[in-house]
Amino acid sequence: MVEATSDTVKMGRRLIPKQELFAPGHRACAGCAEALAVRLACKAIGPNTIIVNATGCMEVVSSQLPTTSWRVPWIHTLFENTGAVASGIEAARKTLVKKRGIPDGGTHVVAMAGDGGTTDIGLQALSGMLERGHDVLYICFDNEAYMNTGIQRSSSTPYGAATTTSPAGKVSIGQVTWKKDLPEIAAAHEIPYVATACPSYPFDLMDKVTRGLAARGPAYVHILSVCPTGWRCNPELAIKVGKLAVDTGVFPLYEIVSGVYNLTVNVPELKPVSDYLSLQGRFRHLSPENIKQIQERVNKKYAALRERVKLTHEGIVV
């Protein structure tokens, strides 16, 4: 039976650290689930960490000179090079421990970037980091557009979503391409750990961050971060909307451990996608035909995911 301490909050059998490594007083929007995701990830990561952050919402809301919201060593440089900066830090520390005797306290190197800084401009640096096998946990906080600069589309913006550079109009339904599958791209690099997560399932998220840190080599965790401002939903529904993303199959929660797929949140009967889409202004222009298209695609992809779980558990490489 775990005992609560003054440093932790007991929730069921879990002890959640009280320490906020991402201090309150940051300038994220009210109801920002990305800020929540960062906060929860930090609870799993702990203070023995160096964080490398891309330009984006979380960087801007937390690091306005002359202050900082960060209580761990933290570095931001540019938009597209998180994977490369993290690689340099990891390589340097390995060498400094070996060569110059700095203490090897098992310090984690964690890269944090948004979907913009990962799926688009940051993809090359991420791929390089994964291919070279650096012992870094890379977390993509995906709010499905370039939110910090005013809601412009990214390759992670879902089909049919309206953004400022993929607006819904008389001759367009908004984003005309399907969301780029970053977890699959990461998995194609044959790294030990890949996972999807959402702060609406907070314990699943924290466990995945912990497992990502424990993996020897690169790990990639992709976190769906509900953005009430950009998705045009009520801030108080940030957790509900995230849960619906998972429960409709739009954003399944799974992990790939050395090539073996696990559905960590199994949804035996998917809710209709319209339950999820109807709560968000960015989808309000969609026709029943568009929604049917989205539903078909979600069904197909979820079935394919289940198939992968089955095949990889049988030892078949997918």
Add this chain to the structure above:
Amino acid sequence: MHQNAGGEGKIAKRVGLEVSIAVAEAVKLADVDVVAAYPITPQTHIVEHLAELVANGELDAAYVPVESEHSAMSASLGAAAAGARAFTATAGQGLELMHEVLYAVSGMRLPIVMAVVNRALSAPISIWGDHSDVMSVRDAGWIQIFVENGQEAVDNVICAFRIAEDKDVLIPTMVNLDGFHLSHVIEPVTMPDEAGVGKFLPPLSYPFALRPDKPVTMGGFAPPGIYTEVKKGQEDALENSKKIVLKAWQEYGDIFGRYYHPVEHYRTEGMKTLLLTMGSYSETASLTIDRMRDKGMDVGLIRLRLWRPFPFDEIMQAVKGVDTLIVLDRAISFGGQGGPVGSELRSALYNLPKRPKVIDFIAGLGGRDVSPDDFENIVKRGMEMSRTDSIPAFQMYGVKE
């Protein structure tokens, strides 16, 4: 031109080495911790030899074969921020690709050393040497040094670490050597000995290294009320670094017997006409000076070694009493009022009550040789023009029209 003494009073061995290899050996002597590099002609032999040294255990460093130059400088940035001694090298297009990262590194005051093997810029693509790559990063806030031969390349790579890492400097430093004309030629080099380098170059102790027991935030954003003050701090540091550049060069000379200066003089005593060059063709120019002096022509040579911070004082001194300053630019600044060096010199001299006429020639672009005859023609033409009142902003030498 320099005394070649070995360290600690020994007579050191002079060997023939390809300059790229010599540069890599100098990096090994500096005992770097991380090399993150991407190959590009004509820098490749530097990064290849470094890879060999690491693979054979001769250099204990992490070799990070990054996937582009942008990542090479970014990974170097990360390594330096973690407190490691980081080195990289690039050329031409590679320097352009890492352009924005250069500003980040200098703004964040990280002591990275980089060898730039100067190469012409596309388009059209040219792998051959000129200075257009480095001239496009004049404002990036780096300390920038030019070398003229293999020995200087070795010595200044080592000095670069000493300068960059000084706690009163903490500014990234670039050593420029001409593509092919230096990188790929075999030159006589005296490698400094390990003990001497150990005496000259203390271990790196970066004050803000990322570590969990002393959490710092690097790279916060500056609102308008703060950005200017940060930049002033950076500029002050770059200006003040000159003192340490001079100190480092002095100390290096005292140990190894080879002394370097922001502006080098060759037979300038009493001359009214000076030629100014940068980089490897300075040696060719010096041959021409000898030839012309034998013919009774009065001309001397100054070579610009320290490019940033710009050595105003040494230039002022050098042009005292000089009527004509003929500048050789190895890069073109399209649509501007001169090549980069020519226009900066004119600007530097503008407020002097007595200043020489500055005649700016652009030559040697895209790897074209500038022969002793070419230098002689340039000096003659410059001297002729100086006697007239119509001096163009600049002229391109040797264009076949």
Add this chain to the structure above:
Amino acid sequence: MAKKEQEITVKDIEKGAVVTEPGSAERYRSGDWRSQRPIIDRSECIKCGFCFLYCPEGCVKQTKEGYFEPDMYYCKGCSICAVECPKKCIKMQEEKGK
């Protein structure tokens, strides 16, 4: 460093604009943003901790008795705690003028 942006001079800024005081942004009163505040009915509260867990600000503190109290210095009034509370014992109340 408690200086306002307009007061900061060159000397106030560390080399490379490095910030050496961790968490110094905690001085920022994000609570000024809110237009409503959560009121917790302790008689219904089961001390589950979900309001603490789901707060994007991380400003919900635990009392000695194990109840939870959002810190009004930071609370932005997003209402996530009220919506997610399993016992529905958090109600949002409009902020009165200052």
